Amino acid sequence: MSRVLIVGAGLTGSLCACLLRRELQVKVHIEVWDKARGAGGRMSTSRPPDPSSHSADLGAQYITATAAYTRSHHSLYSELLSAGILQPLHGLIEGLRQRDDTKDYVTPLGTCSVVKHFLSESDSVDASGADLFFERHVTGLFRRGASWEVQRKQGDSEMFDAVVLTMPVPQILQLQGDLGHFLSAEQQHQLHQVVYSSRFAIALFFPPDAILSVPWVAKYVTDNSCIRYVAVDSRKRNADTPGLGPSLVVHTSVPFGMEHLEWDKEDIQPIILKELHKLLPGLPQPISIKCQKWRYSQVLTSVPGCPGHMTVLDQPLLVCGGDAFSHSNFDGCVESALSMLSVLKASLTAAP
Structure with missing residues (x-):
């Protein structure tokens, strides 16, 4: 059974794990690692030390959907609205430049609830599910034949057949090991352009x-x-x-x-x-x-062309994604997850 590691339990990583579980026809072991103590990434909801106060979104504040993305990502919006994860924004946001073709949504339980929803949908109920681990800080990637050895800050390294990196690009570039050897000069140039x-x-x-x-x-x-x-x-x-x-x-x-x-x-x-x-x-x-x-x-500046993902190596598969490869909002993360999903499905379905 192929072992897939998704690094980053933010929106892109959680949705990628969810879609991979739902759509992959072959049995694959999926793990999601995040260096933080909880899920969410920049869709972070902070709980107060005193339970007598409401929680607060410290990262993303609300979701703005264009008419085009409302249509192309209709199934995801419908799912989140039906589950009560999203609701239309009704209050006044002073100074907001509203466009005619957009609609704003809020998250009653906090923006982190979107990520947690997708992670719960990818939970390991069978061999095709995903296992979630926190406080696993990836420090290096080393190619070992047909697999990747993934090193972390604390604990033993582990072997995977495919690795998906969804953390910010500067953190990708800081990884030790063989990543830099497989990035082409053009890819390195593109990654260094991200701001x-x-x-x-x-x-x-x-x-x-x-x-x-x-x-x-x-x-x-x-x-x-x-x-x-x-x-x-x-x-x-x-x-x-x-x-x-x-x-x-x-x-x-x-x-x-x-x-x-x-x-x-x-x-x-x-x-x-x-x-x-x-x-x-x-x-x-x-x-x-x-x-x-x-x-x-x-x-502020995405990878040129907004390709959705960057395949560093086909075998063993190493692919990068996230909003830096599309654009920095909810639908940008969705586009990146969908883009990586197609690469993962092709690679894992073709694997012996």
């Missing part, structure tokens, strides 16, 4: 009696060099629950994130909070605060 934005995000968790008196569910800020976006996250997600305090999410601007990228979160947090209190004077005292640094926030 990401960077930013900081802060979640503030409030007690149940806190009142956030703003007319919007989220707001794009245009006159502040530090803060770009603020959301009453629980309200934005249609998730206000009696007895739970609201949560507030703040994203910095890209220039601020780039300028302070190497600063510690502990030094950045008070700067952001000072600017936040200028924007929202009289803000109640939160129970707790969490600060997140997104070194690889959104893809």
Whole structure:
């Protein structure tokens, strides 16, 4: 039985595992590894230390679907809407440039619920399912005949017949071993052209009696060099629950994130909070605060041509994917997962 490793339990990796389980006709052992302690990647939902507050989305905030993608990805949107994972966004987002051919969706349980849904659909109920492992940080790839030896930061290396890499491109390029030997000069050039934005995000968790008196569910800020976006996250997600305090999410601007990228979160947090209190004077005292640094926030420059994936080696298969190979939103990740699925199906079906 072929062994397939998908590195990265974000949207692209989780959907790839789900679709591979659903559509592959041959029995394959699938594993999904992520270096974090939980799934989601940049679709991250943070739970407060105190259970009396709502959770908060520190990464992706909502999903915007064009009419074209609503049609081409109809089955996935229908699945997520039917399961209650997605709901139409109804609240006011101040400063949002709405287009006539788009529709916005929110996730009542947090954006991470999309990833968890696809991972649950790929769970190992039989030999074609997927096994999920956290805190497995891949450090190197070494070709061993018809297999890949995958080394991780802690623990023994393991052998796989096919490897799918969905982490940010700079992390792919940092891998030790044989990857660099098999990348062509053109592929290396294309990968080095990928550019990401960077930013900081802060979640503030409030007690149940806190009142956030703003007319919007989220707001794009245009006159502040530090803060770009603020959301009453629980309200934005249609998730206000009696007895739970609201949560507030703040994203910095890209220039601020780039300028302070190497600063510690502990030094950045008070700067952001000072600017936040200028924007929202009289803000109640939160129970707790969490600060997140997104070194690889959104893809500003994708791999040329947006191919969806990059096949590094056919046998044993090594393929790279993610939003850097398409575009940086939900449908871009879907396009990449579908692109890699076709390569995996062809390779694994042809395998002896």
